[in-house]
Amino acid sequence: MPSSAVIRRVIKPALFVACALPLLSLVFAAFGIGGASLGANPVERIQDTFGQWGLRFLCITLAVTPVRDWFNMPWLVQLRRMLGLYAFFYVLMHFLTWLILDQGFYWSGILKDIGERPFITIGFSALVLLVPLAVTSTNKMMRRLGRRWKKLHRLIYLICLLAVWHYYWQVKSDVTEPLIYLAIVLVLLGWRAWKARPKPAATAVMEES
């Protein structure tokens, strides 16, 4: 296990930079650095990139606990907050790109879309549910909420399912990719359910003794 100094001074800064790479790739493309470009439909490219990485970071965040257990890496949990906040960041940027660049603050259309288009309603719900998790991600809030903090943050299970559903409904014909994400999320959630399964009575007595 890496020492806490290594985690703090090396792993966390490196992870911070790595997680920012999708954002940097967009910035490079926007300014044509290294011949990169946002293509014929830059707004779509920006929105899709943010959305895709939002979903990926949700899955990565959800994977922290199982991976920790499978590979016996307890220190991984120390990285979870940063991963979760990056998930929130990319999802928020995905939403803001839609609101500002795609819709151009065309409020009547925006409200109609959120209310009447199921895939947008679902995506928007996922974003709204992420807000309390981001707000309560500080050490202070963790202490203040105590046991309720863990309960609240189980919302991530629902959020991940909503995010996959949002993606699934947005696809025009080939749903292979959304189904791959669904499989990943179901494995990560299913493993949690299996771990929390009720134990046979005899073992339970043994464990209590």
Add this chain to the structure above:
Amino acid sequence: ADLKVQRNAKYSLSDAPNSYEDITTYNNFYEFGLDKSDPAENSSRFKPAPWTVAVTGEAEHTGKFALEDLLKGHAIEERVYRLRCVEAWSMVIPWAGVPLADVLKRFKPTSKAKYVAFKTVLRPEEMPGQRSRSLDWPYVEGLRIDEAMHPLSLLAVGLYGKTLPNQNGAPLRLVTPWKYGFKGIKSIVEIRFTEKEPPTTWNISAPHEYGFYANVNPNVDHPRWSQARERKIGAGVFGSRVPTLMFNGYEQEVASLYKGMDLKKYY
């Protein structure tokens, strides 16, 4: 290769066309993959020549025709048309082609020919997208005969005065500018005159989302997104959406085709 084309001013917009780059790198052509960049990247192995088109069904002259014979005697016109994708983005494209009606009339369709069906070539070895079952291959489309005979309907063989690049539907594709782009079937190998409404690929794939007519209509939304406004390709990051026009701006020319029809029902 360069084509000899004459601009048809009557049927051309005065709007500035999109760049050749945008028109040839941002395509929906699922036979070459699902991403917009896939057709340009995955179509280099496709061989658009030699090319044969089968003309079948309710017409006096049917048979197989080499593309050159199909086009023989027709002057190639340039027409600058709007293209409105069902995904709510649009382009302006300088097509080169011949009026579909002029070609169809040569086969003398009979009184039973109420519709015209089109089919795309099936070549999974050259079209990697056809190796996955994202759609029911080969792609098929169709028009009512009066739509097919409308002067706006174009059989395109080029754009920007050059032969069609593979990613844009080489060597022969349909262009019906008042309809959503997916009606514009690409790489056509069969034209069939039929009495009954022919099946169409996107309608088979999702009938409640894509109808036979697929006329551009800002008042009838796609079940999952609004069709009221569109993003103009080339407008840049801060170019906001613009209102979509009825029949994509060709209302004067085509509205009479649909007189008395409920366009919410026949979407």
